[in-house]
Structure formats: structure tokens, C-alpha cells
Amino acid sequence: MKLITIKRETKEEKRFTPKMGELITKVTYIKRLFLNVPIQTLHKYRETYYGEVKDCAECSLQA
Secondary structure (H helix, E strand, O other): OOOEEEEEEEEEEEEEEOOOEEEEEEEEEEEEEEOOEEEEEEEEEEEOOOOOEEEHHHOEEOO
């Protein structure tokens, strides 16, 4: 049994960009797990309407 694993999870979130405004997009999180408990998020990215993959630092969460 492995103690540390890496898991990829995708969920839909509301995001806000200055140019487009509010949008709902699929955000993929890559997390490091220790005994199936998440300890660190390694990377998160989103796929645009046109199929490009962008880092989530460019847009913020919509409250």
C-alpha cells in the first residue's frame, strides 16, 4: 500500500475574468494525498471554451 499518492479531480466552479465577466468552467486540481487525506494542491488549471488549457492564476473565484 502506498502512503503518498497523487490524484486528479475535476469540478465546475464560477470564475470571473475582467474581459469576459462571470463564467462557469471546469477546474482540474492535482492534489497530493497522504493515506487518502489531501495535504497539498500541486497545480490547478482550467480548460477554456476553445479547448486551451490555462492556469487558474489569471482569473479569480466569484463570490
